[in-house]
Amino acid sequence: MIPSGRTGRRPGLTAGRTVRVIALACGGIPLRLYIDRQAIWAVEFDDVPPGRPGPEQGRPPGDRLGRECERQLTEYAAGRLRVFSLPLADRGTDWQRRVWRELSALPYGQTVSYGEIARRLGKPGAARAVAAACRANPWPVIVPCHRVISANGRLHGYAGGLARKRQLLRGEGIEIGGDE
Numbered sequence: 144m145i146p147s148g149r150t151g152r153r154p155g156l157t158a159g160r161t162v163r164v165i166a167l168a169c170g171g172i173p174l175r176l177y178i179d180r181q182a183i184w185a186v187e188f189d190d191v192p193p194g195r196p197g198p199e200q201g202r203p204p205g206d207r208l209g210r211e212c213e214r215q216l217t218e219y220a221a222g223r224l225r226v227f228s229l230p231l232a233d234r235g236t237d238w239q240r241r242v243w244r245e246l247s248a249l250p251y252g253q254t255v256s257y258g259e260i261a262r263r264l265g266k267p268g269a270a271r272a273v274a275a276a277c278r279a280n281p282w283p284v285i286v287p288c289h290r291v292i293s294a295n296g297r298l299h300g301y302a303g304g305l306a307r308k309r310q311l312l313r314g315e316g317i318e319i320g321g322d323e
Contacts, residue, residue: 242276
């Protein structure tokens, strides 16, 4: 991985572009954002094992986009931001982009099932394809795939783990029962 605040290339993520990595926290969840001057290429949960150096913490992002990411994530974590307005890089298949647009339209503090998203997209039998697109979402938190739950109302799957999904939902005032 590229250390925070440094520039470099990450194969498979940025297609040869030079990106900067910034470490931010959102409601106590450490994140690593891969950005260039125009867009966010990815958001990853920053799981650094104890004793291993991670990205630099506490270093303010130096450019306009980095500062705006920090502002919006801070406002979201405080419950004052309901919709992100950050530029996202052009990534994914046509289907994934359709799912991610639908996810971005999900209201703050509400959940929906994978099947319901599939129905909204005109593909009622595509709940698993929606789940696959959620797993491939390169911008967790910003594109709120944590708001998608199973048809029975339980937590199901999340790239950042179910504990983080529950934490993000609680931050939006949503309590979900058991896990699948």
